[in-house]
Amino acid sequence: MSVYLYRWGKFAFRRKWIVLPVWLLCFMVLAGLGGKFQKPMTDDFSMPNLPSERATEILDQHFPGMSAEFAFDAVTGTYVVGAPAGQKLTEPKNRAAIDELITELSQLNIVDHAKPIVNPIAATEEMGCLVPQPDPKDCSGAPLNVLNPTMPDTVAYFQVPFAIKEFGDVTDADRTAAYDAGNKARAAGLTVEISGTIATVQEAPSGKSEMIGMGVAFIVMMIAFGAIVAAFVPIITAIVGLGAATSLIFLSTSVLSVPSFTTFLASMIGIALSIDYALFIVSRYKHELSVQDSPEEAAGTALGTAGSAVVFAGLTVIIALVGLGIVGVRFLTFMGLGGAIAAAFAVLTAITLMPALLGAFGRFLFKPKLPFVAQKDPDDDSVPTMGGRVAKVIAHYPAVTMIAAIVLLGLLAWPATNLNLGLPGEDSMPKTTTVRKAYDLRTEGFGEGSNGVLQVAVDLSETPPDQREAALTALSDKLASYPDMAVVTEPVMSKDGAGALINGIPKTGPNAQSTKDLVQEARNDEAALNAQYHLRYGITGTTAIYADIDHVLLSKIVPYMAIVAGAAFILLILVFRSILVPLTAALGFLLSMAATFGATVLIFQEGKFDLIKDPHPLVSFLPIMLIGLVFGLAMDYQVFLVTRMREEYVQGASPTVAVVRGYKHGARVVTSAAIIMISVFGSFLLESDVTAKSMGFALAVGVALDAFVVRMVLIPALLVLLGKWAWWMPAWLEKIVPNIDVEGTGLRKLQSGH
Template sequence: MSVYLYRWGKFAFRRKWVVLPVWLVLFLLLGGLGAQLKEPMTDDFSLPNLPSERATEILDEHFPGMSAAFKFDAVTGTYVIGAPQGQKLTDPVDHEAVVALIGSLERLDIVDHAKPLVDPVAAAEQMGCLVPNPNVSTCSGAPLNVLDKTQPGTVAVVSVPFAIEEFADVTAEQRAAAYDAADAARNAGLTVELSGTIAIEQQAPSGKSEMIGMGVALVVMIVAFGAIVAAFVPIVTAIVGLGAATSLIFLGTSVLSIPSFTTFLASMIGIALSIDYALFIVSRYKHELAVRDSAEEAAGTALATAGSAVVFAGLTVIIALVGLSVVGVRFLTFMGLGGAVAAGFAVLVALTLMPALLGALGRFLFEPELPLVAKHDPEDDSVVTNGMRVARLIGRVPAVTLALAVVVLGLLAAPAAGLNLGLPGEDSMPKTSTVRKAYELRTEGFGEGSNGVLNVAVDLTDVPADRRAEALTALRDKLASYADMDYVTEPTPSRDGNGALLDGVPKSGPNNQSTKDLVRDARAAEAGLNAEYGIHYGVTGTTAIYADIDHVLLSKIVPYMAIVAGAAFVLLILVFRSILVPLTGALGFLLSMAATFGATVLIFQDGKLGLIEDPHPIVSFLPIMLIGLVFGLAMDYQVFLVTRMREEYVHGASPKEAMINGYHHGARVVTAAAIIMISVFGSFLLESDPTAKSMGFALAAGVLLDAFLVRMVLIPSLLVLMGEWAWWLPKWLDKIVPDIDVEGARLHDLRARAGAARESVTVGD
């Protein structure tokens, strides 16, 4: 591989005015097609074959049309109404305002008028719930909080069927109209907040994060290169790589339904990897300029060595991202594929556009030079850098540095034992949003569990007609017997008489673990009830769906890790021609992941350190996304740093000397790459979306811990302790593993033959 990349690097450097226009045409063509053919992205986060789908099947059979409200992309809306302080919604003036509100909603053209709206006060009165002692079993499902002993009659809910088919179809004007329809009621003194998907704004990345990441990357690269012009080259390649990848994703929307979160992940990956790979190649090019006869030769050698490492580093990232498809979750599959496209373009740009840019800039690349930084250039073997000092320290006391790294990672990992997963619901919205206010007002009136009702759909087909009432009573009593259940409503029979629907209201919210346990227990009770009565039922609703998704995603982590780690392990055996180096690299990753989960739980779930004012459970799909992304990046740093050590070892250095020399040359570039990654990911903390915040933090923490503690402390310590064994490969495996020559050893033979040919020509003359 090194020979092919060497030849290509020289060609692209020499034929720069051919390569650069080709890239310009490709970039403009992709951008134009993407802009013209782009279709709206979707927000469908559904998963196939969830247990909650059993309830959907029963609803479709016995309650036609009702299951539509439980789809992920359904447009739902509930108005939560609060009475003025010291008043009740049953007071004539306030009730009149409620009736006027319903009239206003019925005049909205976005409301499905085939389904009449219900006056919550009148409904509660018809149910006999406004008497001094309302019947608990009858009135527990009333749309007015009549059972609240402290402030009864002060909060009501009105569920509104909207005629808009999918969440992605909701426009800003329609969202505003739905909210503004309650203005008259608000002016009358009522508090009216709107929950449901109709009130949730579709949030796209603001772009500030990318700009901040680019700015930090520029400063880091100026320091890394000791020159200004060279620092802009990776920025250029990042813009081209990300632009091309994003355009291709937009182009894909013309033939596929692609989730909107795809571009968010592609942006993070595209910027970070493009800059990292360019940084690695330019750093090696700077070193080769000092030891080669020409800039063209230096470019070819840099691409042969650093470029080979980039290829395999990129492949590990792509494997990790494409491997997300094994989870079987559609939006995760597309997010992984989008990130893989961005990673692929990062590699492609680094290998093809980069050498042409080096040729175009020529002698201006490392000008103007910054004397204070340049005099500590790690590519100068006569300079003692901080990287060399750290490497020598590790070389002297490897057992101590290894122990310190493990202890720090272990302490950070401890909070991960309390990990609680959930999906971003209405309780995770900004406190100033109407959705969050509606959640809190409903909690105040009906209890937090009212925001995550368990909808139990019952199939009575196999139950004898004379035992159906008894079977429903037994089911209701069983559900109500659980300690975490607040109350269960009376069953509502279907028109055909073969089905029924009842709601169980938990005591805690949708993302609470006790609520998820309640879903599990409710489903487990079906076997006994079915054996006695022949009854079948399914449990759905927000809480049930959240619990199902958590279970599915957690169950996929182990097979995902096995597939991705196995593939990457084989790939790294090819790179390092060693068993122990890839193995220790993978084990070190497990430590950094545990520590990352612990730090994320500590800050985002437990609310420690005061960084988050509104802590919540960790987003369900974050762990598997985090593992996939950081594993790929961790192997990047493993390749960047350890290939230089192997190169020194292959060229005759002892294991300890190889570690120190490789660390000396690679520490600055890995440090710079990690800081850039941390900056790009960490800048997403500025986004308003809580999912983007937590993912940005987790990725930044993962890179920080893995790069600086695992790759730059733990792995070098192990290499010194293992000595020659670090580079051991069984003879039988050595025979079948192809030598891909990442360290560029074959270039010496190529140059030797070229030199001999020149000498023979000279002698012949």
């Protein structure tokens, strides 16, 4: 491979005014097609074959049309109304304001006029619950908080049926109309907030993160290269690579339904990898300029050596991202594919566009030189560097440094034992949004569990008619007996008499682990009730769906890691021609991953150090996404650093000397690359979306721990301890593994004429 890339590098450098226009034409065509045929993205987080689908089937059978309310893309809206301080909603003026609010809503063209809006005060009154001491069981389903002993009759809620079919069809004008319908009631002193998808705004990334990441990357590269112009080259490849990848994703929306989060992941991956790979090649090119006869030869050699490492580093990232498809979750599959496309373009621009840019900038590339910055060439063995000093310390005390790294990672990993997962719901919205205000107001009036009601759909088809009432009573009593169940409503019978719907209100919110345990406990008790009454039931609703998704994602982590790690292990055997080097690389990743989970739990879930004002469970798909992304990036650093060590070893250095020299050569570029990655990912903490915040933080911490603790401390210490056995491979395997020559042995033979 090194020979082919060497020849291409020389050609692209020499024929730059052919390569650059071709790239520009391809970029413009992709951008034009993407802009012309782009269609709106979706926010469908649905998964097939969830246990909650059983409830959907029962609802479709006995309550036709009702299951549509629980679809992920359904347009829903719940108005939560609060009385002025010291007043009740049942007072005449407040009641009149609610009547006027419902009248205003009924006149909106986005409302389904075939379905009446139920007045919560009137409905509570019809239930006979507007009395001093209502029966708790009979009034458990009242839409007015009559059962709240501290503040009765002060909060109410009611659903509004909207005529809009899918969430993706909701416009900003629709959201404004839905909110403004409550202005008169607000003017009358009431608090009116809206929950549900009609009020949910899917914010696009602000772009600040990418700009900050680019800015930090530019500064780091100026320091790494010691020049201003050279720092622009990786920025150019990043813009071109990310632009092409994003355009291709936009183009795919014309034929596929693509989740909106796809571009967020592609942005993070595209910027970080494009800059990292360009940095690696330009750094090698800078060194080759000092030892080669011509810039063209230097470009070819840089691409043949560093470019080969980039190709295989990129392949590990692509394998990890494409592997997300095995989870069987549609939005994760698309996010992985989007990231893989961005990674592929990062590699493509690095090995095809980069040498042409080197030729275009020519002798001006490393000018003007910055004084006192990056004046020491790490590839000059006579010049001491910080990387060289650190390498010598690790080589002198390998056991101590290895143990210190493991202890540090172990301490950081400890909080991960309290990991709690959930999906970003209304409780994770910014506190300034009407959706979050509605959630908090409803919690105040009815308890947090009222925001995640469990819908228990009961099928009584096989239950004898004379036993159906007893069966429902037994089920209701069983549900009410759970310690974490706050209220169980009276069963609502279907028109055919063979189905029923019971609502259970937990004591805790939708993402609480106790609520998820409650769902599982209720499902486990079905067998006993079925044996006695021949009934069957399913549980759906936000809480049940969240619990199902958590279970599916967690159950996929082990097979995902096995497949991705196995594929990457084989790839690394090809790169390093060793068994133990890939093995230590994988084991080191497990340690850094555990520590990353621990740090993220500490900050985002437990709210330590007050860095996050509103702690929540980590988003359900974060662990598997984090594993996929950081694994790919970790192998990048493994390839960047250890290929130089192998290159020294193949050229005759002793194992320890090879580690020290390789570390000295690769430390600066790996450090620079890691800082850039951390900056790009960490800048997403500025986004308002809690999912973007937590993922950006976790990725930044993951890269920091894996690069600076595992790859630059633990792995070198292990390689020193292993000695020559680090590069051992069984003879039978040596014969069948193709020699892809990442270290450039064939290239050196070609250059020497042998």
